[in-house]
Each structure stands twice: as C-alpha cells, then as structure tokens.
Amino acid sequence: xxxxxxxxxxxxxxxxxxxxxxxxxxxxxxDLPRSGLTRVxxxxxxxxxxGTGIRRFSTLTRVRDAIADILDSxxxxxxxxxxxxxxxxxxxxxxxxxxxxxxxxxxDAHGDLHTPDSSPSGALxxxxxxxxxxxxxxxxxxxxxxxxxxxxxARALDDAEAAFLDGSGVTSVTAGALTDPAVLADAVAATGAxxxxxxxxxxxxxxxxxxxxxxxxxxxxxxxHVTASIARLRERMPLxxxxxxxxxxxxxxAAVEDLGTILRLLGALA
Numbered sequence: 001x002x003x004x005x006x007x008x009x010x011x012x013x014x015x016x017x018x019x020x021x022x023x024x025x026x027x028x029x030x031d032l033p034r035s036g037l038t039r040v041x042x043x044x045x046x047x048x049x050x051g052t053g054i055r056r057f058s059t060l061t062r063v064r065d066a067i068a069d070i071l072d073s074x075x076x077x078x079x080x081x082x083x084x085x086x087x088x089x090x091x092x093x094x095x096x097x098x099x100x101x102x103x104x105x106x107x108d109a110h111g112d113l114h115t116p117d118s119s120p121s122g123a124l125x126x127x128x129x130x131x132x133x134x135x136x137x138x139x140x141x142x143x144x145x146x147x148x149x150x151x152x153x154a155r156a157l158d159d160a161e162a163a164f165l166d167g168s169g170v171t172s173v174t175a176g177a178l179t180d181p182a183v184l185a186d187a188v189a190a191t192g193a194x195x196x197x198x199x200x201x202x203x204x205x206x207x208x209x210x211x212x213x214x215x216x217x218x219x220x221x222x223x224x225h226v227t228a229s230i231a232r233l234r235e236r237m238p239l240x241x242x243x244x245x246x247x248x249x250x251x252x253x254a255a256v257e258d259l260g261t262i263l264r265l266l267g268a269l270a
Contacts, residue, residue, distance in 0.1 A: 002036045002076065002270070003036050003038070003074070003076050003077070003078040003079065004029075004032050004033075004036055004037045004038070004078065004079050004081060005038050005039075005040055005067065005070060005071075005078050005079070005080045005081065005091075006025055006026070006028070006029040006032070006037060006038070006039045006040065006081045007025065007040040007042065007063065007067060007080060007081065007082055007083045007087040008021065008022040008024075008025035008026060008039075008042050008082075008083050009021070009025075009042045009060070009063050009082060009083035009084055009086065009087055010022055010042075010083065010084060011042075011046055011047055011055075011056035011059045011060050011063075011084070011124075012056070012060055012083075012084035012085070012086035012087075012123060012124040012125040012128070013084040013123060013125050013214065014121035014122075014123035014125060014126060015214040015215065015248075017214055017248065018084070018214070018248075020212075020214065020248035020249065020250070021082065021083050021084055021214075021245075021246070021247070021248050022042075022083075023248075023249060023251070023252050023255065024083075024212060024246075024247030024248045024249055024255065025081055025082060025083050025247065026252075027247070027249060027252060027255035027259065028081050028244075028247060028259070028262060028266075029081065031259060031263060032081075032266075038070060040063065040066050040067055040070065041066065042059075042063055042083070043059050043062060043063070045059060046059060047059025047060060047062075049122065052116060052137035052138075053116025053117065053119070053122060053137070054116055054122060054123075054124050054127070054137055054138065055121070055122040055123055055124070056124070057124070057137065057138075060086060060124055060138070061138070063087070064086075064089060064090045064138070065090075067080070067087065067090040067091065068090040068093065068094065071090065071091060071094040072094065075098075077095070077239075077240050077241050077242075078091065078241065079241075079242045079243065079244070079266065079269055079270055080241075080242070080243035080244070080245075081243070081244055081245075081266075082243065082244065082245030082246065082247075083245055084124075084125045084245055084246070085108065085112065085125050085128050085199065085201050085243075085245040085246060086124045086125055086128050086138075087243060087245060088128060088199045088243040088245065089128055089131055089132060089138065089139060089143075091197070091241050091242075091243055092104055092132050092143050092144070092197050092199075092241065093139070093143050094241065095195070095197045095240050095241035096143045096144055096197075098240065099194070099195040099240050101148070101192065101193050101194045101195065102144055102148065102193060102195050102196065102197060102240070103144070103148040103149070103150065103188050103191045103193030103195070103196045103197070104129075104132060104144050104148065104149050104150070104196070104197045104198075104199070105150045105152060105184065105188060105196060105197070105198045105199070105233070106129050106149065106150070106151050106152065106199050107152040107153050107198070107199065107200045107201065107204040107221070107226065108129075108151070108152075108153060108154055108199075108200075108201040108203065108204050109153060109154060109155055109156050109201065109203040109204050109215070109217035109220060110126065110154060110156050110157070110161075110201070110203070110215075110217075111129065111151065111154045111156075111157045111158070111161035111162075111164075111165060112125065112126055112127065112128045112129040112130065112201075113127075113129055113130045113157070113160075113161040113164050113165060113168075114126045114127045114130060114158070114160060114161060115127060115130060115134075115136060116136065116137060118158075118160035118161075120158070124138060129149070129151065130164070132144055132149070133145065133146045133149055133168075133170075145169070146168045146169040146170045147169040147170075147191060148191040148192070148193050149169075149170045149171065149191075150170070150171045150172075150173060150184070150187050150188055150191070151165070151170055151171070151172050151173070152172075152173045152174075152175070152178070152184065152204065152221075153173070153174065153175040153178075153204040153220060153221050154172065155174075155175065155217055155219060155220070156215075156217045171187050171190070171191065173187055175204065175206075175219065175220050175221040176219075178221050178222070178225040178226060178228075178229045179222075179225055181225070181228040181229045181231070181232040182232055183229070184229040184230075184232065184233055185229070185232045185233040185235070185236045188233060188236070188237070189236055189237070193237065194237060194238075195237055195238050195239075195240045196233060196237055196238070196239055196240065197239075197240060197241040197242065198230060198233070198239060198241075198242045198243075198269060199242065199243045199244075199245070200226070200242075200243070200244045200245070200265055200269070201244075201245050201246040202244070202245070202246040202247055202258075202262070203215060203216060203217055203220070203246050204220055204221050204226070205220045205221055205222075205223055205226070205261070206218070206219065206220035206221060206222060207220065209221075209222065209223050209261060210223075210258050210261055210262075211249075211254070211257055211258055212247055212248055212249035212250065212254060212255060212257070212258045213246055213247070213248055214246070214248045223261050223264060223265060226265065226268070227264055227265060227267075227268040230268040230269065231268060239269070242269040242270075244262070244265060244266060244269065247262060
C-alpha cells in the first residue's frame with residue numbers, strides 16, 4: 001500500500017478545537033513521500049445539516065464524494081490520513097466493493113456508534129462506525145455487517161452506544177488485550193473475513209504515548225502493541241485499506257513530539 005490520501009477534514013468533529021485537525025494532517029503529510037501523496041481539498045466552510053441531524057453534512061458529503069472519486073480511479077489500496085475519522089467511511093466503501101467478505105478493525109477510544117437521533121452533539125465523527133453497518137443519511141446502504149466489525153480499545157462509550165454494542169454482533173477487544181498480538185488476528189479471523197480494513201484514531205493510544213489528540217482518554221493502548229497486533233493480523237489476511245485520524249497538535253511545532261509514534265503506526269499500515 002503506497003498511495004497516501006491526505007484529507008484535513010475537521011467538520012466531522014464535535015470539538016471546539018476541531019480545526020487543529022488541519023494542522024495535524026498537514027504535519028503528517030510533510031513526512032510522507034511526495035511521489036505517492038494526494039491531497040484532497042476540504043472546503044473552508046463548515047456546511048449545513050440540511051435536515052439530516054448531522055452537523056455540517058453538506059460539506060462532509062462533498063469530501064466523502066471527493067475521496068470516493070479518487071479511490072475509484074485506481075485499483076491500488078490507499079492509506080487515508082485525516083482529519084476526523086469520517087474520512088474512513090468512503091475508504092471502507094471502496095474496500096468493501098472490491099472485497100465482499102471484508103472485515104473492519106476500528107481502533108478508537110470512542111465507539112463512534114451513535115445515530116443522528118442518539119448523538120448528543122450531532123457530529124458525524126461520533127456516528128462513523130455505525131454508519132458503516134447500518135443505513136442512514138451519510139451511507140444509504142450498509143457497507144459491512146456488524147458481525148465482521150471489530151472495535152478495539154473503546155473505553156469512553158455513551159449509554160446509547162453501549163446498549164447498541166451489547167446486542168449488535170460487533171466484536172469488542174480491549175486495549176489491554178493487545179499485549180498479546182494474536183488476540184486481534186484471532187478476533188478478525190473468527191469473523192470469517194478474507195480481507196481487512198484497519199482504521200486508527202490516535203485517541204486509542206494511552207495519553208502518555210501521544211499528546212496531540214482532542215479528547216485524551218486514560219488507559220489506552222501502547223503503540224508497540226498496536227503495531228505488533230497489526231503485523232500479526234497482516235500475516236493472517238491481506239490488508240486492503242487503512243486510515244489514521246485524530247491528530248490535533250496544539251501547534252505545528254508541537255506536532256514533532258508525536259510524529260515518531262505516528263509514523264511507526266503508518267509503517268505498520270503501509
């Protein structure tokens with residue numbers, strides 16, 4: 001996987017500091033090989049909900065469609081660099097189109113399992129994983145079944161998300177379980193998938209490991225355990241798409257502190 005799509009989208013985030021995601025994506029882009037890098041234009045305007053219950057929906061759909069057009073233009077898998085985690089949805093759609101038995105691994109401190117009706121913020125970032133497994137305003141048809149979805153490291157679930165997760169068929173793996181790199185690979189293999197897409201939101205990591213996130217959550221994963229788990233997973237089945245999101249350094253200078261960790265994660269995915 002050698003193509004990188006940099007998508008400095010902030011409109012999906014609920015945070016008042018969401019525009020830091022622009023600097024985060026650009027800081028990562030500065031360390032990527034330019035020959036394989038494509039920047040996706042993100043409109044400057046916030047956008048409107050247009051009756052969907054999703055804030056900034058009009059802009060988010062424009063970016064979704066731009067990503068989809070780029071991915072449809074070539075067969076080679078791409079690694080998507082956000083921005084907020086909604087950038088993963090069109091990439092999952094593209095991977096699922098080519099691999100009907102795809103599994104999705106979603107590493108995130110949050111569940112991202114809300115709907116427009118249950119979300120307290122109306123922010124798409126809190127609905128992204130749910131949008132891949134149930135129809136809604138952002139995705140008309142489910143992309144993958146819940147039974148081929150593995151949520152990793154989630155430890156900040158709202159009540160509505162926890163209730164959905166309990167009866168959904170989604171497999172949940174704790175951050176602590178990644179100390180054994182076989183756990184993730186075994187969980188994905190148990191879904192019956194023959195290919196996998198991996199999304200990493202940086203807040204899945206322990207706050208001691210990465211500073212530049214909008215909402216740090218204690219007791220997260222160790223980056224070395226994440227990379228080892230992905231390596232073991234890739235031994236079991238092909239990785240056919242990936243994304244990384246949530247880098248929001250306080251300043252561009254402050255980004256340097258986290259870039260080593262981020263580049264190691266990208267190395268595991270690429």
